[in-house]
Amino acid sequence: MKKPGTLRRILTTDVPVALLVIFAMAPFAWMIMTSLTPTAALNANGVSLSPAAWSGDNYVRLFEQTSFLKNMMDSLIIAGGTVVVGLIVSVTAAYAFSRFRFPGRKLLMLQFLLINMFPIVLLILPLFVLMRKFGILDTHLGLILANATVAIPFAVWMLTSYIGAIPKSLDEAAMTDGASRLTALRKVVLPLTMPGIVSTGIYIFITAWNEYLYALTLGGRNVRPVTVAIQTLIGEYQIEWGLLAAGAVVGAMPATILFLLVQRRLIGGLTQGAVKG
Secondary structure, three states, X not given: OOOHHHHHHHHHHHHHHHHHHXXXXXXXXXXXXXXXXOHHHHHHHOOOOOHHHOOOHHXXXXXXXXOHHHHHHHHHHHHHHHHHHHHHHHHHHHHHHHHOOOOOHHHHXXXXXXXXXXXXXXXXXXXXXXXXXXXXXXXXXXXHHHXXXXXXXXXXXXHHHHHHXXXXXXXXXXXXXXXXXXXXXXXXXXXXXXXXXXXXXXXXXXXXXXXXXHHHHHOOOOOOOHHHHHHHOEOOOOEOHHHHHHHHHHHHHHHHHHHHHOHHHHXXXXXXXXXXO
């Protein structure tokens, strides 16, 4: 017989958490089952809950009849490039904000925060004009720079708190031993802020991977990320739900796999935020 305390814990903690997980995962499970149900069965009887009736026909059609593989590569190049550009800029900027006190510092930090409050649609027109002028419209470079405008401001705020938690005496000691400012940043500060850098890089990657408005407006026939490619699976007169669900499942896999691979570092980066003594 279970103790009253155990029963109370199950009713007040375990059951609500289980219901919340089921509520959050149900749409993803339904999407996966839809993608595995053949088109004929899907149109006749709806989504099949029996694994015996499932098949991979929708996934085969997705890669044979569409350019989804190229679209995946476009998204990987754009998201990966945004991570590289975003981290290089945000790490150096965060180091400057955390180590130096200069006129206009607080105003610049406030500006970074305010940028995230404006909707992306306000930036599309000026970016479109600039990229057309410089000839980088509908290119990977153009979309990388566009996504960086969204990712960098928040990344600077995140990394400034991590680097600011590291005592200045550490990099000052390294410079006393003959290291340059850049060497102190690379060999002393960066290793200590690696959990924060990893969590920031994941944030940048997911932001760039899921971005839609920039991809739709600044992309085109040459560069078409997954978010836009999935929309093209919707026909004018009908929607092939199995094909659409298969595209959504495949499109969600890279970000999911990345999160599973680095979840320990991500959790450490989100919860640490300081140097342990």
